[in-house]
Amino acid sequence: MSFSPLIRQLIDALRGLPGVGPKTAQRMALNLLERDREAGRHLAHALESAMEGVGYCRRCRTLSETEICDMCDDPRRDDGLLCVLQSPADVWAVEMAGSFRGRYFVLKGHLSPIDGLGPEEIGIPALLERVEGSAVAEVILATNPTVEGEATAHYIAGLLKPLGIKVSRIAHGVPLGGELEFIDGGTLAHALAGRTAIG
Amino acid sequence: MSFSPLIRQLIDALRGLPGVGPKTAQRMALNLLERDREAGRHLAHALESAMEGVGYCRRCRTLSETEICDMCDDPRRDDGLLCVLQSPADVWAVEMAGSFRGRYFVLKGHLSPIDGLGPEEIGIPALLERVEGSAVAEVILATNPTVEGEATAHYIAGLLKPLGIKVSRIAHGVPLGGELEFIDGGTLAHALAGRTAIG
Numbered sequence: 318m319s320f321s322p323l324i325r326q327l328i329d330a331l332r333g334l335p336g337v338g339p340k341t342a343q344r345m346a347l348n349l350l351e352r353d354r355e356a357g358r359h360l361a362h363a364l365e366s367a368m369e370g371v372g373y374c375r376r377c378r379t380l381s382e383t384e385i386c387d388m389c390d391d392p393r394r395d396d397g398l399l400c401v402l403q404s405p406a407d408v409w410a411v412e413m414a415g416s417f418r419g420r421y422f423v424l425k426g427h428l429s430p431i432d433g434l435g436p437e438e439i440g441i442p443a444l445l446e447r448v449e450g451s452a453v454a455e456v457i458l459a460t461n462p463t464v465e466g467e468a469t470a471h472y473i474a475g476l477l478k479p480l481g482i483k484v485s486r487i488a489h490g491v492p493l494g495g496e497l498e499f500i501d502g503g504t505l506a507h508a509l510a511g512r513t514a515i516g
Numbered sequence: 517m518s519f520s521p522l523i524r525q526l527i528d529a530l531r532g533l534p535g536v537g538p539k540t541a542q543r544m545a546l547n548l549l550e551r552d553r554e555a556g557r558h559l560a561h562a563l564e565s566a567m568e569g570v571g572y573c574r575r576c577r578t579l580s581e582t583e584i585c586d587m588c589d590d591p592r593r594d595d596g597l598l599c600v601l602q603s604p605a606d607v608w609a610v611e612m613a614g615s616f617r618g619r620y621f622v623l624k625g626h627l628s629p630i631d632g633l634g635p636e637e638i639g640i641p642a643l644l645e646r647v648e649g650s651a652v653a654e655v656i657l658a659t660n661p662t663v664e665g666e667a668t669a670h671y672i673a674g675l676l677k678p679l680g681i682k683v684s685r686i687a688h689g690v691p692l693g694g695e696l697e698f699i700d701g702g703t704l705a706h707a708l709a710g711r712t713a714i715g
């Protein structure tokens with residue numbers, strides 16, 4: 318069986334999406350071509366705009382199309398409280414939970430010496446810079462409740478404590494071994510409220 | 517929670533894909549933005565090219581970017597055998613099965629008087645035109661094994677028989693109530709081989 322080149326190329330490109338296998342990619346391609354070309358054109362445009370236009374917030378390092386993101390820019394949020402997470406997806410998850418009104422700082426994942434990911438690589442010096450001389454009074458470490466996330470949290474706690482900053486860890490209402498972005502909003506809100514002092 | 521406009525637009529556009537809900541669309545958007553912008557740009561380009569460049573084969577009416585598709589153009593295929601299907605997806609499914617070497621004709625779905633879909637709307641006059649005065653000796657009706665697909669097959673059989681053309685129906689190895697495009701190649705090959713005369 319040979320699809321024509323443009324259809325083959327479309328199916329292959331759709332397989333670049335996470336969780337999309339060959340059968341699903343075929344169904345997607347067919348659906349767009351047969352039933353909704355407008356949706357296909359719209360998606361092409363949205364992809365192009367986002368791939369070009371979305372960068373990272375200079376302040377919190379989450380995905381943002383402005384130099385300073387809306388969350389960093391919002392004057393109603395609490396400057397004294399800084400939530401540290403492993404990825405923009407985790408920021409989205411905490412925002413969905415809806416109860417947190419402080420600021421964010423996004424690391425590039427967790428410490429993983431075996432993969433060559435030390436403090437520098439995941440952005441810990443930038444976090445210290447963000448905190449020092451700022452209004453931040455408490456840092457909530459909301460790295461994933463995995464072995465690596467715990468280790469990363471403890472490493473950061475060890476650096477922040479000497480600076481006289483209160484450091485807390487989200488409560489283990491979040492299931493051990495889980496990934497923050499897949500946890501429901503209620504559990505996350507609960508875990509944030511029940512955070513405990515660390516170190 | 518408010519995503520920035522470009523990210524929101526991307527998530528919404530991804531939800532235009534079949535089977536993609538809000539959580540999946542978020543995960544896809546994040547994956548492209550954080551890990552693979554090249555894949556995102558590639559998909560944008562593939563979508564644009566396919567939405568503009570893919571039309572329908574003038575002869576068999578399947579999706580094609582050339583006026584006459586490769587299957588209609590292939591001199592090694594049997595002109596005497598014409599397989600009639602409900603959609604381009606079904607052509608793909610039969611081609612994947614790999615055993616059929618005749619020609620195709622694609623209807624626009626099945627007869628559905630209640631939805632205003634009569635013979636004209638689904639392309640039956642064009643099918644008759646395709647068959648009359650051609651080398652087609654046998655028409656295999658491979659519409660879906662559903663009530664509507666059966667009714668459509670019987671309607672077409674009633675029109676072709678008087679023309680002295682052999683008309684067959686794919687064997688009911690295909691599960692009743694199923695949709696052709698989701699059936700495995702082996703079953704489809706078997707159903708084609710075991711086709712029976714109709715009417």
Ligand SMILES: [Zn+2]
Pocket residue numbers: 374375376377378379381385386387388389390
């Ligand atoms: Zn920010």
Ligand SMILES: [Zn+2]
Pocket residue numbers: 573574575576577578580584585586587588589
């Ligand atoms: Zn064709």
